[in-house]
Structure formats: C-alpha cells, structure tokens
Amino acid sequence: MAEQINEAYIGSGIVYINGRDVGNCSNVNFAIEQETQTQRNYRGGGGNFASVTTVSAVNLSMELANFSNANLALALRGVVESVAAGSVVDESVVAVAGGLAETSKMIDLSDTANTVTVKDETDTTTYVAGTDYEVTAAGLKILSGGNITDGETLKVSYDNQGTNVLQALIDSGQEVRVVLDGINDATGKPVTVKVHRWKPSPTSGLGLISDSFATFTIEGEVLADETIQAAGKSKFFTRAAAA
Template identity: 35%
Template sequence: MMAFQKRSFVGKGKVYLGRFQQNNLQRIGNTSKLSLTIDDESKELADYENPGGGIADAITRIKEVKVSLTLHNLNAANLAIALFGNASSIASGTITAESHTAYKGALIRLDKIGASAVVVSNSGATITYVAGSDYQVSGAGILIPDGSSIADATTIKVSYAFGLQNMVEAITATGEEYTLAFDGLNEADSAKPCAVDLWRVRFSPLKSLDLIDDDFSKIELEGKLLKDESRPMGTSSYFRYGFI
C-alpha cells in the first residue's frame, strides 16, 4: 500500500492527438475541457433465503469510458477530426480562364478562396469587364451586381491569383482511431507535472459547428475509450495516469 499523500488538483496543460499506433502525437492547441466519464453496470443477486429481502451478492462492471474534449483551435487538422474528414493545404498559385455562368445578384464561387489580381472577361476574351461595376470580389468568389453589364446566363472567364489555403473535405473518413496524451500541470500544487495517456479513442462526429455567432467558436468532441490489445501484460489496456 502506498503512503498517504495529500493532493489537490487544478489541471492545465497541453493535449496531443495522433492516429492510433502511428506514434505521431500532435498538439491540438488551446483546450478548455478534457474529462473522462466512467459508466458502470451492476448485477445483484437477491437474498431468497430470508424474509425482508436484501442483497446476497453483487458485481459491478465497467460499461464504457467516455472522453470529452472542448477545443478552441479550429485549425484544419482539428476540424478534420471533428468532421470525419480529410485536411489538406493548397499552395499559392494562379488560375487562368476559369469558366462560370454569371447571373445578376448572384455569387460565383471560385475554385479557390481569397482571389486577388482578378480579371474577368467574356468567353471569347474580347471584352474585359470592369471591377466594381461589373463584378465585385469577395473572399469566396465574385458577385455580379444588379447593374452589371454582364447579362444573365453569360459565360465568363475568370483569371486570378490565390494564396496558401487549407481545405477540409468533410465526412470522407470514418472509423479513425486516435491516441491521446495530456501533458499536464497541477496549478494547485506548484505546477507539478502529470501525464495521462489514453491508448485508443474513437470519436463521434461533431454535433454542432457554429459558423455565425457572437462568441468564439469551439469544437466539442465526444468519444469512447476502447481496449488496446497491444499493451504489455500487467498494464492497463485503456489508460494510465501519472503524477508527481
């Protein structure tokens, strides 16, 4: 038996995630919540030998361990985890004569975002349209104002430059599993270190993603801790918690 140790705990620290068994833990950024919830189920044997009832025996089994995370870093990697997607970065470059059909009052979504040095012409490149009056540039593409000289259903060609950007293709990767590491500090005890390892976690997809709101957006992840059959004999197949 270990000697008695007085320990209060207020946790702060960094959280790392990596694909299960790939040994590539990456920091996920500012995380305001990391918690484990252990649900159990009990089986009871009633006392049938004596009047008045009572319990002759009982067992308790762990039903599941739930993992909850609240992330405030909405980078491409974190969004890909939350949206069951794949993240990629697109190098800066230029697009020449990207073809679209224009309608007054409508937004034309360009293939790349954040277009600059935009040139819009008709399909035969015999007319170059005027920025501001014939079209307006936005982050997502170009808008054709009602007073534009570009007639409805006109085919236009758009040439532009774009910068480095990130893309998440959502709901393209399901069933991914992760290893989680908490590199923690105990704020209530002189910032002494603690470390928690969750060997095998499978998350559920994000239930809500706020795109318009008055507050900072966040990612709230829920997952389940699964058994890691590869852990050494005599150690936990689920998680470990170490501290000073």
C-alpha cells in the first residue's frame, strides 16, 4: 500500500519584486479564471457530451504593509524621484490666515530656529516664529492674531529635507518578476514560488489616515512568458517545495 502523504500548509515568507524585498506582506493569492465550452448530449439522457475548460486569465494579488514609495509606485503606476537635501532662499509663498502656506519642498525640522526665516515681500519685516507662524514639514501654519495678513506674499528661506517623491499615475505600468522565498510553517519546510511576468494594475484604494496599521493591495495579471519553450515547463509560475 502506498504511503499517504498529508502536507498541511500555513504560508509565510519574503516577497521579492525584481529582486527587491517589498517588506511585510500579509497575503499573496493567485486567482485563475476559466472558461468552459460544452457540447450538449443529444443521444438521450441529457447532460453534456463533451466539455473543454480553458484558462482565460491568471491573476496575482498581494497585500502589503510596507508603505515605501517604491511599493506605492507599483500600486499607483508612479515614478519615484530623489530630492537632495539643501537650502532654499526667498521662496515666495502665499499666506492663508489660520491655514497652511505650503512650501515646494519638505522643510527640515531638526533646527528650524536657526534655518527658517520668513519675511514680507519687500524684505522690510521679519516675522516671528510662534507669534506669526509655526513651521511644519509642509510649510508654514499662519497663526491667527499674528502680523501676517491673509493673501500676503511671503519670502521663506529654509533647509529642505532630503526626500524621495512619488509622482503618481504617470507611468503606463511595468512588468516585474516576483519570487516568494517562503516557508511552510506547518511543516517547517521551505517553499519557493516564482512568477515570470506580473503586470500590476493601479490599486483601487489607498488609506492615508487610520487608527490601526494600514495595508494596501496590489493586483495584476500574470502573463505568459514566451521565452520559456521547453516542453512541460510553465510559462506562468512555478512552485517548489522541499521533499
């Protein structure tokens, strides 16, 4: 009698996209869509005489907890650009009474007392932090009761933080290779899954404020890799499990 093998599965692991570790990933799922054509049985008794089922699409989704701009670029078909740390001199911003006068770059908050100055348009008045405005990463919060008037043009000098900036929804989408370097926690054995070509679609939603750890989902289609021509080899993905 052949030995019965029962391999229970609880999956975990590290997901790599084009070799890059995407961070904590709570779900990775394949969804295979199928189409079935049937030929009705006309010889009596009902039912079908023949049927053919074909795969119409192979989809892959993953839920990510790492809100890096590199991950968000995949989810939002974006491009990430780097902005070097530096100094901005006399940037013109428009005051909004009780609101935010935003700067073009992110302000470095490490030493604003010595690096941020705010003047009027004619350079005759230097405004006072804590009285006329407060500094935030996004710009200046104009304080009610201060000397800055609504709609006034200000000259702001500051040190800007080095940042990477996501420009969302400007790319047509890219194809990537996905590798799961995983473990079956039920058996302790390693498992790997390799997806040859995956084209993510823009995410349907992205939460920015929450009272718990946020995640976002990336979905996309697994495309056939026509460079794989060997007989018996999948053009879509492979799964290897330790014996």
